[in-house]
Each structure stands twice: as C-alpha cells, then as structure tokens.
Amino acid sequence: MTTFADLGLSPKLLKALEKTALKTPTPIQAQAIPHIMQGADLMGLAQTGTGKTAAFGLPLLHRLLDIGHPPGPKHVRALILAPTRELITQIKDNLETFTKGTAVKVTMVVGGASLFKQAQALSRGTDVLVATPGRLIDLLERGDVSLEKCGYLVLDEADHMLDMGFIHSLRKIARHIPLKRQTLLFSATMPKDIEEIAATYLRNPVRVQVNPPGKPAEKVTQGVHFIPNGDKAKLLEDYLKKHPGEQALVFGRTKHGSEKLAKLLASWGFRVGSIHGNKSQNQRDRTLTEFRAGELDVLVATDVAARGIDIPTVRHVYNYDMPNVPENYVHRIGRTARAGAEGASISFCAPAEMVELQAIEKLLKKPLPVVGGAPWAADVVAAAPRPGQNRGQNRGQRPGNSGRQGQKLTAKPQGQRPGSGGQGRPQGQGKSGGQRPAKPQGGSFAPRRDAR
Incomplete structure (x- = not known):
C-alpha cells in the first residue's frame, strides 16, 4: 500500500x-x-x-x-x-x-x-x-x-x-x-x-x-421520484422526516426559489440554512460553519455551492430542481459519500424537467432507478410549460397536482396580498372586472432559467 x-x-x-x-x-x-x-x-x-x-x-x-x-x-x-x-x-x-x-x-x-x-x-x-x-x-x-x-x-x-x-x-x-x-x-x-x-x-x-469523466461516486445510491412541481415541498418534508438527525443538502435552481424553500422548511420546524448568490460572504461562511458543526440538519443551495462543500456528515442529497447542466448532477450528488462513506441522492422530476432527466441519464449511460411515481407521458410533458414560460400565471400547476399551491407552500401566509390566490384559487382565476390574474404567493417553486 x-x-x-x-x-x-x-x-x-x-x-x-x-x-x-x-x-x-x-x-x-x-x-x-x-x-x-x-x-x-x-x-x-x-x-x-x-x-x-x-x-x-x-x-x-x-x-x-x-x-x-x-x-x-x-x-x-x-x-x-x-x-x-x-x-x-x-x-x-x-x-x-x-x-x-x-x-x-x-x-x-x-x-x-x-x-x-x-x-x-x-x-x-x-x-x-x-x-x-x-x-x-x-x-x-x-x-x-x-x-x-x-x-x-x-x-x-x-x-x-x-x-x-x-x-x-x-x-x-x-x-x-x-x-x-x-x-x-x-x-x-x-x-x-x-x-x-x-x-x-x-x-x-x-x-x-481516476474515473471516467461524469461518473458519480460509486457509493451514492441514486433514484428519481416523479412528482408534480407543486407537490415537491411536501415530498421533501416526507423524505427529511424519514431520516431524522441525518444531514441533507437540497439543491434548487434559483436564488429566489432556494431562499423561499429554506424559509418554508424552517416554518415547518426544520433546522435549515441556505447559501446562494444573494448571500454575503459572511452569511455564507456562517451558514456553512453551522452546518459543519451539526447545528443545521438541512442546507438549501444553488449550484454555486455544488463544488464547494466538503462535509463528510452529509448523507442525503435532494435535487429539488433538476440541474440545467447534466454535469452539475454529478457534482451535486458528489457532496455525499465523501472519502469512502455511503450516501443517497433523490431527484424530484416534474413534467417540465424530463429533458433534464434524459440529459443526465445520457451522461451516466444508464437510467436512474425510479423510487416514486411513474415517468411522465409524452402528452403531459408537451403540455407542461418550460421554466421561464407563463411567468404571470400559476406556472406550478401541473397535471396531477394535488392543489397544495397557496396553502402550505407559503412560509408566511399573513403577508399575502388580498386576492393573491393564497386560498387555493384555481389556476387562471384572477380578479373580476378584467384585471390581471393575481400573482401566486409561493405555490410552485417552478423557477426561471435565470442566473444563480
């Protein structure tokens, strides 16, 4: 040796x-x-x-x-x-x-x-x-x-x-x-x-x-869960509760969506922090220090953090949003199973994210094991707006959505504006009198394709 x-x-x-x-x-x-x-x-x-x-x-x-x-x-x-x-x-x-x-x-x-x-x-x-x-x-x-x-x-x-x-x-x-x-x-x-x-x-x-480029760590157990965008937060809550006391990294696509999700998880009682491009260096350092010390169980991050976290105690990685760049999938799940340890990764795939999933599977040269739901049918995928489309509408409503939008997904419901859709107004039902549809207050976490 x-x-x-x-x-x-x-x-x-x-x-x-x-x-x-x-x-x-x-x-x-x-x-x-x-x-x-x-x-x-x-x-x-x-x-x-x-x-x-x-x-x-x-x-x-x-x-x-x-x-x-x-x-x-x-x-x-x-x-x-x-x-x-x-x-x-x-x-x-x-x-x-x-x-x-x-x-x-x-x-x-x-x-x-x-x-x-x-x-x-x-x-x-x-x-x-x-x-x-x-x-x-x-x-x-x-x-x-x-x-x-x-x-x-x-x-x-x-x-x-x-x-x-x-x-x-x-x-x-x-x-x-x-x-x-x-x-x-x-x-x-x-x-x-x-x-x-x-x-x-x-x-x-x-x-x-050492390993073929794009090959993830061998000791990471991987899986994909097919889920409508609006149901992702509740699914994440269920997964986190299955592993109490085990540290988890949750990856979102945008700064705004990641911060919103972190606040939501905190309102549900999780010890959670967030790091993304809108955080100052002192804030990011402090959050990482708390996560390393075990003071936080969950860290929500954008891809800005995918290659900068070396914390051996991370056991779970959740891809709340599928990454735009397939190689980033490898870097995300590489945050667990560090230095020979074991870890698990679950990716949440909404209908609009099937393209991202297919790109990841092409990179890996194998399909991800399905751990929940079923692959979306072609007509459902075709009907689902890509991230960034229909920004003025409730873009989180997907076929099969259970209607959680505007109920539990807003961390601070008391801050909603009148007529905001916070009581589960059906998609597209705006105010009367020809006014614009109300802006949803946190229903979907379907982020735009903007800078991190």
Whole structure:
C-alpha cells in the first residue's frame, strides 16, 4: 500500500498529515503527486470527493518549503484559481492545515469581502494565493498584487469555471504570469473546451484520470421520484422526516426559489440554512460553519455551492430542481459519500424537467432507478410549460397536482396580498372586472432559467 512517506513529501508535511484524517493517499493523490513534484504540467481528471486539493496542494507546498525566504511585497509564488467562494475557503483551510508549523503563508481573495483588507493582506506578499478570477482581476487592475514571479498556476474545477463564464478572466490573468511556470489543471468532467484550455496553458501535460469523466461516486445510491412541481415541498418534508438527525443538502435552481424553500422548511420546524448568490460572504461562511458543526440538519443551495462543500456528515442529497447542466448532477450528488462513506441522492422530476432527466441519464449511460411515481407521458410533458414560460400565471400547476399551491407552500401566509390566490384559487382565476390574474404567493417553486 502506498503511503504519503513513499511519495517523498517533506517531513514537515508528513508531520502535519498525522494530525488529519488523511492516512493513505487516494488514487488521484498517489498518481498525481509524483509527477507534480518532478515539475511536470499535469491534467487531473477525477470526480468530486476524491481528494484533489491534497493532490495538488501537498506537492506544491513541498516545493515551496525548499525556497527558504519570504516573497517580496505584493508578490505571489503560487496561484490557485477556483470558481466559487466556498471552494476557495475549503482549499485555503486545507492548505493551512498542511502548512502548520511552517513559514509558508496562504492568502485567499474572493468577491463579497473587503477589497481594502485583501489588498492589505497582499501588500506583504504571499506564498500561495487562492482566488476567484473576478476578485483577482480587481486587485491586479489596482496594482495591489503582482504575478510576475508566480511560478505555479493551478486551475481547480476548470470545467465549472467554464460553466460560469470565467474563460475571459482566465485569459486576462494568464497574461500576468510568466510563461516559465508549472501549470496544473483539475476537472471532474472533460468537455471540449477543457481540452482547448489544456492545449493553450499546459506544456506536454501528464494526464492522470481516476474515473471516467461524469461518473458519480460509486457509493451514492441514486433514484428519481416523479412528482408534480407543486407537490415537491411536501415530498421533501416526507423524505427529511424519514431520516431524522441525518444531514441533507437540497439543491434548487434559483436564488429566489432556494431562499423561499429554506424559509418554508424552517416554518415547518426544520433546522435549515441556505447559501446562494444573494448571500454575503459572511452569511455564507456562517451558514456553512453551522452546518459543519451539526447545528443545521438541512442546507438549501444553488449550484454555486455544488463544488464547494466538503462535509463528510452529509448523507442525503435532494435535487429539488433538476440541474440545467447534466454535469452539475454529478457534482451535486458528489457532496455525499465523501472519502469512502455511503450516501443517497433523490431527484424530484416534474413534467417540465424530463429533458433534464434524459440529459443526465445520457451522461451516466444508464437510467436512474425510479423510487416514486411513474415517468411522465409524452402528452403531459408537451403540455407542461418550460421554466421561464407563463411567468404571470400559476406556472406550478401541473397535471396531477394535488392543489397544495397557496396553502402550505407559503412560509408566511399573513403577508399575502388580498386576492393573491393564497386560498387555493384555481389556476387562471384572477380578479373580476378584467384585471390581471393575481400573482401566486409561493405555490410552485417552478423557477426561471435565470442566473444563480
């Protein structure tokens, strides 16, 4: 069996590892670390939860420990780019665990935090900078940081950075980094654009692939439950009550819908929090800290969090809304069954989401087991408006809906406007006198296809 000592890591890093849960290298770590320590560019392909942070972090820190003197003011020796604030925080925390007792300094910069304080932290220079692309560009344009002596570039979750439109930011940042550098790219999936990025920024890279791209963790039990949109909240309540005391992640499509769902679950007595793009960095950090500490049982999130949560105690993932991008399904369910543990994932599929389900099954190359309901008939799917259509109507009414809209699905019914449909008014029955139909107050959670 391979050990971290067999990989030739510094004794200081081995001592730090003794105080962590990492006892033996995972496959991605065992294969990637030797190549990185030899200075090769590397493209690592592995699903979430396989230990990619240590795979690039440990050999990177090993090489930095040999330098022996601090970086100059505003200078950065190694740059790690990742797409979300949650993932940046996770990487920084892991690296700081590995560097305890050493002189290596790790700094993170993300949007939503004080630009002035981040500039101050960088004024003295740093060994490792972990950053989101947008905030790093802000600091570069202000002259608060220099990458001219940066010898290492790591692109973590590169496919997700592409999904979020960071390719142009990457091009801007790369212009500030010397061509003579070591570049490492890690991704869970392998779309064509990743191949192009690798060809552009990596030189003769070693390719390390642990599992086929898009393959979910083997210990995740998966299933799909066919359910009308308006009945999803009650179904989620039933599932959560079946597993009291076990932590669950619930994924929604939009910021507004996820926040609304979290408030609803809280009104039903669940210990629940939410993280999405409308939350400040402090709010998101506080919620994740509470979830890690077991103070919350349920966390409702958009895909902004799908790759930034590493909490081994998560046992259940519920796809309340099916993801627009099939690869995001793999990342969502990868939040459970971490580090060899077991977990379960249930996807709620309304008629309008059959296209998303079919795309996921095509990616997985197999159908998801049906755990409830029955696949929607073609005529029902055809009649169901896609998310974003009929926004002025009660778009949650689907064939077979039990009429829960406007009853239990509004967390604060006392805030409803007169004539809002809060008492279960039939779909399309608005006010009299030719006025517009009343806007539903929380009936369907059928979100728009807008930004997260």
